[in-house]
Amino acid sequence: MKPIFLGRVARFTGRSKFIASFEVEMMMSTLTNTVETQAGVTLPIYMDNHATSPMDPRVLEAMIPFFIEKFGNAASRNHSFGWEAEQAVENAREQIAKLIGATAKEIIFTSGATESNNLAIKGIAEMYKERGNHIITQVTEHKAVLDTCKRLEKHGYRVTYLPVKADGLIDIEDLRRAMDDKTILVSIMFANNEIGVIQPVAEIGKLCHEKGVIFHTDAVQAVGKIPVDVQAMNIDVLSLTAHKIYGPKGVGALYVRRRNPRVQISAQIDGGGHERGMRSGTLNVPSIVGLGKACEIARLEMGTEAARLTAMRDRLRAKLESALDYVEVNGNMEHHLPGNLNMSFVYVEGESLLMGINDVAVSSGSACTSATLEPSYVLKALGLGDDVAHSSIRFGLGRYNTEAEVDYVADKVIGVVSKLRELSPLYEMVKEGIDLSKIEWAAH
Amino acid sequence: MAYSDKVIDHYNNPRNVGQMDKSSDEVGTGLVGAPECGDVMRLQIRVNPETQVIEEAKFKTFGCGSAIASSSLATEWVKGKTVAEALEIKNTDIVKELALPPVKIHCSVLAEDAIRAAIGDWKKKNNVAETAEVAVAAH
Numbered sequence: 001m002k003p004i005f006l007g008r009v010a011r012f013t014g015r016s017k018f019i020a021s022f023e024v025e026m027m028m029s030t031l032t033n034t035v036e037t038q039a040g041v042t043l044p045i046y047m048d049n050h051a052t053s054p055m056d057p058r059v060l061e062a063m064i065p066f067f068i069e070k071f072g073n074a075a076s077r078n079h080s081f082g083w084e085a086e087q088a089v090e091n092a093r094e095q096i097a098k099l100i101g102a103t104a105k106e107i108i109f110t111s112g113a114t115e116s117n118n119l120a121i122k123g124i125a126e127m128y129k130e131r132g133n134h135i136i137t138q139v140t141e142h143k144a145v146l147d148t149c150k151r152l153e154k155h156g157y158r159v160t161y162l163p164v165k166a167d168g169l170i171d172i173e174d175l176r177r178a179m180d181d182k183t184i185l186v187s188i189m190f191a192n193n194e195i196g197v198i199q200p201v202a203e204i205g206k207l208c209h210e211k212g213v214i215f216h217t218d219a220v221q222a223v224g225k226i227p228v229d230v231q232a233m234n235i236d237v238l239s240l241t242a243h244k245i246y247g248p249k250g251v252g253a254l255y256v257r258r259r260n261p262r263v264q265i266s267a268q269i270d271g272g273g274h275e276r277g278m279r280s281g282t283l284n285v286p287s288i289v290g291l292g293k294a295c296e297i298a299r300l301e302m303g304t305e306a307a308r309l310t311a312m313r314d315r316l317r318a319k320l321e322s323a324l325d326y327v328e329v330n331g332n333m334e335h336h337l338p339g340n341l342n343m344s345f346v347y348v349e350g351e352s353l354l355m356g357i358n359d360v361a362v363s364s365g366s367a368c369t370s371a372t373l374e375p376s377y378v379l380k381a382l383g384l385g386d387d388v389a390h391s392s393i394r395f396g397l398g399r400y401n402t403e404a405e406v407d408y409v410a411d412k413v414i415g416v417v418s419k420l421r422e423l424s425p426l427y428e429m430v431k432e433g434i435d436l437s438k439i440e441w442a443a444h
Numbered sequence: 445m446a447y448s449d450k451v452i453d454h455y456n457n458p459r460n461v462g463q464m465d466k467s468s469d470e471v472g473t474g475l476v477g478a479p480e481c482g483d484v485m486r487l488q489i490r491v492n493p494e495t496q497v498i499e500e501a502k503f504k505t506f507g508c509g510s511a512i513a514s515s516s517l518a519t520e521w522v523k524g525k526t527v528a529e530a531l532e533i534k535n536t537d538i539v540k541e542l543a544l545p546p547v548k549i550h551c552s553v554l555a556e557d558a559i560r561a562a563i564g565d566w567k568k569k570n571n572v573a574e575t576a577e578v579a580v581a582a583h
Contacts, residue, residue, distance in 0.1 A: 347506060348506070349482055349483065349506055349507050349508055349511075351508040351509065352455070352507065352508050352509050352511075352512060355447065355452075355455060355508070355509040356455075366482060366508075375482070385479075385480060386479070386480035386481070386482070387479035387480050387482075390479075390480075390482040422461065423458060423461055423504055423505060423506075423512060424504060424505070424506045425475070425484055425485070425486040425504040425505065425506060426479060426484055426506045427506075428463065428504060436479060439475075441477070441478035441479065441480075441484070442475075442476050442477070442478065442557075442561075
């Protein structure tokens with residue numbers, strides 16, 4: 001029989017079971033403000049899975065007992081409430097480790113990938129500052145990496161930002177040339193969040209290990225979507241997050257290699273010495289359970305899911321390319337995430353396109369959609385003109401998208417692009433054979 | 445971002461979309477903005493040579509919804525006005541009418557520029573002095 005904690009557990013237990021079934025039912029059946037169309041799709045359609053993904057109901061189900069019924073602190077060593085929480089956390093650690101070819105002890109829990117990236121880069125920079133002060137990254141990283149590196153530059157570190165080729169991939173020879181005897185860390189993302197290209201991670205890892213440099217990768221978009229193996233790929237430190245793989249927001253993890261070589265990281269948050277001293281703070285047990293479950297589902301279903309998403313992505317691309325002219329695919333399509341498609345609909349501005357397809361949730365690289373009023377720095381790094389970057393749309397297909405939705409989105413985009421091109425003076429001029437680059441634009 | 449109903453209406457039903465014969469003496473054409481800035485407007489007016497009344501206006505715009513709405517509204521407003529009256533249209537009037545947020549004010553500025561550029565083109569074609577400076581420059 002379970003011991004009683006403050007005598008209130010019985011009531012909590014009953015309630016949490018009720019909440020569990022109720023919530024999961026809600027999640028699976030009704031959403032407010034949705035409309036069913038004749039094409040058999042429910043509007044609005046969510047196709048922005050690189051931003052975040054809906055939770056898998058199986059993940060929610062796994063989490064629910066850990067809010068009210070099994071609420072213990074995983075660091076409580078003296079009673080079963082703590083043991084129960086700790087066991088759940090260790091189980092999640094195993095599930096995550098298994099997905100990326102690591103061991104459970106190498107997984108550190110964080111609040112998400114931004115924290116993981118900060119902890120990895122700042123923690124390594126601080127720990128290895130006696131060895132050197134040089135860090136190598138590349139220009140299309142997420143801001144969580146770029147801004148962290150920029151901060152380190154203010155503290156005396158030297159950072160090399162490698163360029164990317166027109167297809168979005170780095171040149172491994174550029175990396176080799178950038179390394180010197182002061183290089184302590186290489187941080188190159190696994191897969192890009194905007195254009196979905198997959199960097200040559202195994203080659204980078206091999207080179208780093210040859211040179212004795214620590215290799216960190218922000219693998220937020222890759223983990224759970226494509227095979228990731230920290231051993232085979234010589235990855236030393238890896239950031240991941242739950243909410244991109246159908247888990248909850250606000251929880252992530254950092255893989256930190258323990259052997260060959262053993263990587264050490266200076267804590268950035270001081271406190272009770274949780275997570276082997278690398279990240280203090282009471283563990284967010286329900287979310288950690290969710291992250292673990294999300295990883296387990298991803299590991300078991302990745303093969304079929306990736307094939308399905310790739311087929312849907314290719315269908316979307318083929319439909320758009322066959323119906324519209326002046327369409328460009330951004331990024332290398334060979335080394336590419338299954339669910340990503342980034343396309344520019346030239347001579348149509350991205351925000352106006354989003355406005356026309358307002359029952360479909362996607363993202364644009366247009367300046368008008370960003371807080372900074374600058375077009376996507378990732379697309380600009382590929383050498384795309386600002387005008388092409390302004391015209392880009394990122395489609396992010398995920399677990400719950402259907403072929404009917406792909407068809408609906410394709411038709412909708414074709415219709416709106418065609419309409420906006422009727423309105424576009426640029427499209428008209430190009431059709432009349434005018435070279436837009438020869439015009440003296442009155443920039444403002 | 446939430447758009448005002450008027451912006452959405454102009455976006456869904458843009459007024460006076462099209463092109464007029466650029467070479468006609470009665471037609472003034474203004475092309476403002478730049479592709480790399482994400483907005484280009486072309487606004488054209490056809491002016492009655494007797495009355496100087498703008499009898500027809502057409503536009504095409506590459507840009508966001510607010511840019512499309514600003515130029516669509518500009519064509520509506522210049523129609524029926526004399527050239528002198530049309531020059532009175534201020535970007536702030538457009539901001540007010542369309543309830544544009546601060547981040548979209550440049551769309552209204554561009555629309556005002558487009559009106560001025562179209563009128564300037566027409567004046568040049570018809571040897572109407574725009575300002576003293578233009579008259580001097582023409583010598």
